[in-house]
Amino acid sequence: MVLVMQELLLVCLMLLLLCRHSVCLGVGAQDFRLYQPQDKVLVAAGETLTLNCTASGMIIPGAVRWLKGWGSDKKTIYDQKEKPLPRVMRAVNESSTDFTIYIRNVQPEDIGTYYCVKYIKxxxxxxxxxxxxxxxEVSVxxxxxxxxxxxxEQRVTPGQSVPFTCTTGGFFPKEIGVNWFKNRNPMTAQQPQVTEWRVKTYNMSSTVMVTLQKEDVPSQLTCEVQHSTLLARLHGSFQLSRVLRVPPSVEVHAAPSPAEVNxxxxxxxxxxEFYPANVxxxxxxNGIEIKVQNISQPGKLRSGLFKLRSQVEVQATEEKNGSTITCVVVHDAQAPANSSAFLWISNPSQGELSKESQMLKDDRLIYIVVGVVCTVLALLVAAILYLIRTKQIKGKSSPSARLHEPEKSSEATTQESDPNNLTYADLNFDKERKTIRRMVEMSQQSEYACIQTNRAPNGDDNLTYADLDMVHLSKAPKRPAPRPEEASSEYASVQITRK
Structure with a gap:
């Protein structure tokens, strides 16, 4: 039996050697068929790709391979006689008719056209x-x-306009949409920039400008991405508090002020109202640090900002009067801000003087204004009183002397040039007793008249009145002034200038 089998094998080998390759294939080559039924396949990245290929007819020696692409840039994906690639496996191992393969975790770089090929020697x-x-044709x-x-990268203060960028990548196809929102309110953004990243994949970048405000501490920016591969839109967010810095306002108050000694x-x-909380x-x-035992911690407001209240106690001694107490605040490692108040002391031993000094310091301007107003009012009152007194004095005028000139007639007109043509004089004299007589110096150009009156009766409020008619006072040689009369008489002298 063994000899028979050996002979049969020897005959077959001889036939193969004698038979030309093309002649031998011609016996069953017409019955061999290779089927690749899939024209196009669409698969999502990360999924498993199935490539179908089957053979029928006579079994022909030679390998079956899967190739990606055709021509000089073709790449072997599966070889029946070689160890498969890590992501590639055969659907039915050792099968001579089914050459279907699986490609796991498909990526965009797997996009291309795949061929099932039968080789012979x-x-x-x-x-x-x-x-x-x-x-x-495979699309991913x-x-x-x-x-x-x-x-x-750094925090910015309110009022500054800064850019925010939304990025995404590794998608295919190229078309993609982007929307921006601030606290669910739509925002206007620049046109997104789409660039090719790797083979058949793309990246997207979109930028929006935002002007930050103090109220933006709780605000949030949202970038919304929509793509054909997504069942639901993707969202990316950014808290504006991550880049916002709100500097604090600082105030210092002293109580009580002024304070009593000791x-x-x-x-x-x-x-x-500051943000962030690190302060x-x-x-x-007076420029020298005061140590504070109780360190205050910031408190949070409803707006998301913070506040802080710090206190220090100072002994009000006399030598500290007028001292400057300063609060220095360093917020978020920025330049310090400060505010000051003064220590004023009211010393009880100085009584009203101390209070007046304090009032002058605090209300100096008010007192100056009040003083000016009072001065103006006083001057105004004095002027009014002076005018009233002047009128009263004129109304109650003491006896006076009046010189009257008669009405001029046509005759008088002709005598107007006569210096001796004076008519009369009225004289009013005070009722008081004169102890000193007034003398009027005479000259060559004047005339002199003397009048003596009796003392007015007691209780008479009327003015003593005397009429003196001087008609053509004749020129007389120079004579001495009249002597004073007795004490019971009044004396008056009138000097008449020569015309």
Whole structure:
């Protein structure tokens, strides 16, 4: 039996050697068929790709391979006689008719056209293509990565306009949409920039400008991405508080002020509406640091901002009167801000003087204004009183002397040039007793008249009145002035200038 089998094998080998390759294939080559039924396949990135290929008819020696692409840039994906690639596996191992393969975790770089090819050996033992499938065009839909929103690297203060960027990548196809929101309110953004990243994949970048405000501490920016591979839109967010810095306002108050000597004055520093919370407070007295035992911690407001209240107690001694107490605030490692108040002391031993000094310091301007107004009013009252007194004096005028000139007639007109033509004089004299007589010096150009009156009766309020008619006083040689009369008479002298 063994000898028979050996003989049969020997005969077959001889036939193969004698038979030319093309002649032997011709016996069953017409019955061999290679089927690749898939024209196009769409698969999502990360999924498993199935490529179908089957053979029918006579079994022909030679390998079956899967190739990606055709021509000089073709790449072997699966070889029946070689160890498969890590992501590639055969659907039915050891099968001579089913050459279907699986490609796990498909990526956009797997996009291309795949061919199932049957090879045979030629006359020179070199493999030749016997049959090739129609090819399967594979498209991979790649989902965009979760959007990432980034802002400025350093914190900025309210009022500044800064850019925020939304990025995503690794998606296919290229078309993608982006929307921006601030606290669910739509925002206007620049046109997104889409660039090719790797083979058949794309990246996207979109930028929006935001002007930050103090109220933006709780605000949030949202970048919304939509793509054909997504069942739901992707969102990326950014808290504006991450890049916002709100500097504090600082106020210092002293209570009580002014303070009594040796009493305690409490200085309060109010640090208002700041963000972030990292802040430090120190106290200075005339530039020298005061150590504070109780360190205050910031409190949070409903707006998201913070506040802080710091206090220090200072002994109100006389030598500290007028001292400057300063609150120094360092916020978020920025330049310090400060505010000051003064320590005023009211010394009871000085009584009203101390109070007056304090009032002058605090209300100097008010007192100056009040003083000016009072001075103006006083001057006005004095002027009014003076005018009233002047009128009264004129109304109650003491006896006076009046010189009257008669009405001029036509005759008088002709005598107007006569210096001796004076008519009469009225004289009013005070009722008081004169002890000193007034003398009028005479000259050559004047006339002199003397009048003596009796003392007015007691209780008579009327003015003593005398009429003196002087008609053509004749020129007389120079004579001495009249002597004073007795004490019971009044004396008056009238000097008449020569015309």
């Amino acid at each position: 030629g006359g020179t033992d070199k493999e030749e293509v016997f049959q090739r499938g129609n090819g399967t 839909q790649a989902k965009p990565s979760p959007p990432l929103v980034s802002g400025p 009493k305690t004055v409490t200085f309060t520093c109010l640090v208002k 430090s407070v120190s106290w200075l007295e």
